[in-house]
Amino acid sequence: MIRILVCQKWVAPEGDSRGASHSPADRAALELALHIRDRAEDQTEVIVVSLGGPGALHGLRDSLARGADRALWISGPTDLRSDAVAAAIHSAVSTHLVEIGVPDWVICGDYSADRGSGSVPAFLAAFWDAEQALGLVQVTEHSASSLGAVRRLDGGRRELLSVSSPAVLSVEGSVATLRRATLARELAAATMEISEATAPLGPRETPVEVTAYRPRARMLAAPAGQTALERVRSITDTATAAAHGETVALTPDEAAERILTALRDWGYL
Amino acid sequence: MPDSPMPDNPMPDNPMPETPFFEVVVVGAGPAGSCAATVLARRGVSVLLIERGPFPGSKNMYGGVVYPRILDSLHPEWWEEMPIQRWVTRRSTMVLTENQAVTIDFRSQNWGVPPYNGATAYRPDMDHWLASKAEAAGARLLTSTTVTGLITDARGQVCGVRTDRPDGDVACRMVIACDGVNSFVAKEAGLYPDLNPANFTLGVKETLGLSRSVIEERFAVRDREGVDIEILGGTQGVNGGGFIYTNLDTLAVGVVLKLPALAAQKTRPEEIIAHLKSHPGIAPLVEGGEILEYSAHLIPEAGRSMMPQLTGEGLLVAGDAAAMCLAAGIWLEGVNFAMASGMAAAETAAEAITAGDVSKRGLAGYEKRLNSSFVLADHDKLSRIPGLVLSDRVQHQYPQMIANVVERVFRVDNPQPKPGLRKIFAEERKRAGVRLRDLARDGWTGMRGFG
Numbered sequence: 006m007i008r009i010l011v012c013q014k015w016v017a018p019e020g021d022s023r024g025a026s027h028s029p030a031d032r033a034a035l036e037l038a039l040h041i042r043d044r045a046e047d048q049t050e051v052i053v054v055s056l057g058g059p060g061a062l063h064g065l066r067d068s069l070a071r072g073a074d075r076a077l078w079i080s081g082p083t084d085l086r087s088d089a090v091a092a093a094i095h096s097a098v099s100t101h102l103v104e105i106g107v108p109d110w111v112i113c114g115d116y117s118a119d120r121g122s123g124s125v126p127a128f129l130a131a132f133w134d135a136e137q138a139l140g141l142v143q144v145t146e147h148s149a150s151s152l153g154a155v156r157r158l159d160g161g162r163r164e165l166l167s168v169s170s171p172a173v174l175s176v177e178g179s180v181a182t183l184r185r186a187t188l189a190r191e192l193a194a195a196t197m198e199i200s201e202a203t204a205p206l207g208p209r210e211t212p213v214e215v216t217a218y219r220p221r222a223r224m225l226a227a228p229a230g231q232t233a234l235e236r237v238r239s240i241t242d243t244a245t246a247a248a249h250g251e252t253v254a255l256t257p258d259e260a261a262e263r264i265l266t267a268l269r270d271w272g273y274l
Numbered sequence: 275m276p277d278s279p280m281p282d283n284p285m286p287d288n289p290m291p292e293t294p295f296f297e298v299v300v301v302g303a304g305p306a307g308s309c310a311a312t313v314l315a316r317r318g319v320s321v322l323l324i325e326r327g328p329f330p331g332s333k334n335m336y337g338g339v340v341y342p343r344i345l346d347s348l349h350p351e352w353w354e355e356m357p358i359q360r361w362v363t364r365r366s367t368m369v370l371t372e373n374q375a376v377t378i379d380f381r382s383q384n385w386g387v388p389p390y391n392g393a394t395a396y397r398p399d400m401d402h403w404l405a406s407k408a409e410a411a412g413a414r415l416l417t418s419t420t421v422t423g424l425i426t427d428a429r430g431q432v433c434g435v436r437t438d439r440p441d442g443d444v445a446c447r448m449v450i451a452c453d454g455v456n457s458f459v460a461k462e463a464g465l466y467p468d469l470n471p472a473n474f475t476l477g478v479k480e481t482l483g484l485s486r487s488v489i490e491e492r493f494a495v496r497d498r499e500g501v502d503i504e505i506l507g508g509t510q511g512v513n514g515g516g517f518i519y520t521n522l523d524t525l526a527v528g529v530v531l532k533l534p535a536l537a538a539q540k541t542r543p544e545e546i547i548a549h550l551k552s553h554p555g556i557a558p559l560v561e562g563g564e565i566l567e568y569s570a571h572l573i574p575e576a577g578r579s580m581m582p583q584l585t586g587e588g589l590l591v592a593g594d595a596a597a598m599c600l601a602a603g604i605w606l607e608g609v610n611f612a613m614a615s616g617m618a619a620a621e622t623a624a625e626a627i628t629a630g631d632v633s634k635r636g637l638a639g640y641e642k643r644l645n646s647s648f649v650l651a652d653h654d655k656l657s658r659i660p661g662l663v664l665s666d667r668v669q670h671q672y673p674q675m676i677a678n679v680v681e682r683v684f685r686v687d688n689p690q691p692k693p694g695l696r697k698i699f700a701e702e703r704k705r706a707g708v709r710l711r712d713l714a715r716d717g718w719t720g721m722r723g724f725g
């Protein structure tokens with residue numbers, strides 16, 4: 006039996022349950038899991054896990070409706086620090102879903118709808134001593150035990166990865182579009198059983214205060230000039246700056262060369 | 275799967291054994307649909323309430339004043355729970371010309387205490403609350419699901435609906451269509467003979483953010499008191515009207531525009547709202563308001579004359595889907611008509627299911643119920659009023675005439691002595707080009723409707 010664990014966070018903006026949702030990344034995580042299951046030759050099970058208040062149950066039911074096989078709700082505060090979230094998930098799965106052992110795949114969204122740190126998957130990989138492939142933008146080909154993926158790197162670069170289970174993956178929303186629930190399944194999900202666990206109290210996320218960007222003040226000499234206009238001119242350099250401009254008729258190659266030469270001459274390159 | 279066949283029911287169980295089955299499917303969780311589902315669930319009928327939005331009210335808009343006394347029987351003491359913004363204790367009717375405004379203003383503190391009269395409320399709050407009541411009564415609510423078709427049996431009897439979900443069919447004994455204006459369900463069932471654009475108005479609304487204290491100061495209200503202003507004129511020559519309603523910390527400012535007139539004039543509705551907001555009588559009220567939301571929706575304006583057949587084989591139509599919104603000048607009431615017709619449809623459906631006859635004949639009690647309630651009584655009484663209010667004379671000639679008369683009555687033209695009211699009226703009537711015969715005819719129509 007292959008077991009895929011999907012970790013999702015149900016976020017209600019400003020506590021209003023009407024706008025609550027999983028992030029597109031969390032949704033893509035579930036779809037990837039369902040896709041692997043549907044194409045697997047071996048028997049495969051998708052289990053969704055969510056840590057949070059009772060609102061998380063809505064999210065889990067939504068995932069059950071869309072095709073997850075089982076669900077585990079870990080009741081606990083939504084502002085636990087990432088390592089505490091991962092510890093709670095690891096411990097709840099180990100004690101409440103003993104039969105799973107180390108899951109073959111743990112798939113998470115790259116970010117939750119409240120834009121957390123994105124570091125829960127890395128901690129999960131550490132707890133389960135599993136491989137990790139994080140920030141995936143594409144999953145190319147897969148079997149139940151290995152997959153190829155593309156990861157975004159800084160500077161617009163991409164990395165091609167080949168990952169084998171057991172592994173923790175985190176995916177961006179672009180990886181897959183989550184399927185809709187069939188009508189019968191949507192109705193049935195309302196009464197499906199959801200296992201429950203309680204998260205141990207752990208350290209909370211320290212709230213980061215976000216303020217407007219203010220560059221540091223720098224000491225500058227007062228501009229020269231007798232009148233306000235002269236001083237403005239001296240700051241802005243409008244009168245002295247030479248106007249660069251000429252009209253030339255050139256072939257595209259020559260024009261490119263000419264532009265580069267001019268930029269070099271004017272000190273831009 | 276929820277399936278609770280009623281005892282001694284002569285009707286066959288699920289006609290499509292593979293599909294989920296409910297005795298009644300209600301399409302649309304607006305006020306009509308949620309009230310219908312509540313009544314049915316309380317009668318022990320298994321009911322599925324299908325809503326296309328992610329939650330009830332998420333897709334809905336209206337001006338902003340609701341008259342919930344019809345809920346006295348369904349949710350006694352509704353005022354304790356209903357998520358309202360303000361209780362309307364001031365009602366004003368304004369007649370605008372380009373630079374004049376005549377206002378009749380009424381205030382009653384009686385409307386600020388139970389059982390109240392009108393209230394301003396946000397649709398996402400109110401519809402959500404009404405639907406939660408239906409769920410609490412035992413109805414199943416299915417959101418993010420659009421009904422895309424009716425399923426009929428060999429006899430043409432409705433026996434299910436098709437939705438946009440995968441494997442999305444639902445079987446049922448009958449359907450109540452509460453899917454709002456331009457009802458797709460009623461049209462598909464052939465209950466609307468024809469749809470004439472002249473029967474609709476377009477309602478557009480801006481929600482403007484202002485602080486609570488500024489609203490209370492400008493509109494002269496305190497605590498949870500609120501104001502309802504209905505406006506004639508100020509729509510840049512497009513036949514229609516305007517409104518301003520106060521919420522706790524927002525204002526609803528909007529216009530209702532006759533569709534053919536709007537199309538002919540080629541003016542954008544948002545320009546008309548901007549024009550209304552810049553009127554000297556309106557600008558000081560809305561100044562500094564931050565636009566938080568802009569929305570638009572059709573209104574079935576022609577009342578009785580555009581109503582479809584209300585009953586089909588296994589089908590009832592309620593609320594705006596049946597054009598039951600009352601748009602009669604000083605009254606723009608749709609929510610209470612929707613709630614009442616939804617409840618009447620549900621009572622009829624519950625009886626028909628118990629009797630084992632959901633055919634058109636078995637559902638005939640619906641129209642009788644509506645006829646004996648305010649829903650069709652008000653529509654019958656006021657059937658000529660929408661036409662009168664939107665007529666060219668009322669829209670383009672009378673406002674100028676009224677404003678000029680009032681201006682002259684209060685103008686002190688010394689050394690001229692004060693002219694008599696009759697003289698002013700006769701002169702201004704002529705100046706506005708209003709023929710006495712038309713005035714008398716319109717007066718008579720108004721008297722008969724409003725009287």
Ligand SMILES: Cc1cc2nc3c(=O)[nH]c(=O)nc-3n(C[C@H](O)[C@H](O)[C@H](O)COP(=O)(O)OP(=O)(O)OC[C@H]3O[C@@H](n4cnc5c(N)ncnc54)[C@H](O)[C@@H]3O)c2cc1C
Nearest residue numbers: 302304305306326336337338339421454477593594608609
């Ligand atoms: C600008 C404007 C101002 C108004 N002002 C007022 C006012 O101040 N006071 C007042 O009482 N009335 C007012 N009305 C009228 C009032 O909004 C309507 O009469 C009332 O909402 C009708 O209720 P309903 O339940 O029949 O339909 P709706 O409120 O339109 O609800 C229909 C529901 O059905 C759902 N639906 C539609 N099609 C489908 C489908 N195929 N499948 C599933 N779900 C579907 C919709 O999402 C919606 O939730 C105003 C209307 C407008 C447009």
